Amino acid sequence: MEYNQWCEELLDNWRKKEVDQIVNLFDENVIYYETPTTKMNAKEIRKMWEEIKEQNTSKIKFQILCERKMLYCQFYLGR
Numbered sequence: 889m890e891y892n893q894w895c896e897e898l899l900d901n902w903r904k905k906e907v908d909q910i911v912n913l914f915d916e917n918v919i920y921y922e923t924p925t926t927k928m929n930a931k932e933i934r935k936m937w938e939e940i941k942e943q944n945t946s947k948i949k950f951q952i953l954c955e956r957k958m959l960y961c962q963f964y965l966g967r
Contacts, residue, residue, distance in 0.1 A: 891955045
């Protein structure tokens with residue numbers, strides 16, 4: 889899967905608040921940073937995504953910052 893497609897799927901499922909679908913986008917051995925200093929494992933990722941059920945997710949957007957061997961992107965609230 890290409891990085892842009894992965895981000896689009898994440899965004900779509902985030903807006904729909906589909907936690908299981910979001911978590912399925914991550915490999916169980918993923919190296920994931922919620923912030924530059926906050927590294928998370930697969931179990932922590934699920935717990936974090938459970939919080940979206942209480943969020944307004946309608947205006948979330950993303951920007952790919954770098955895509956090489958890894959993906960660096962940011963998701964943010966748009967206007």
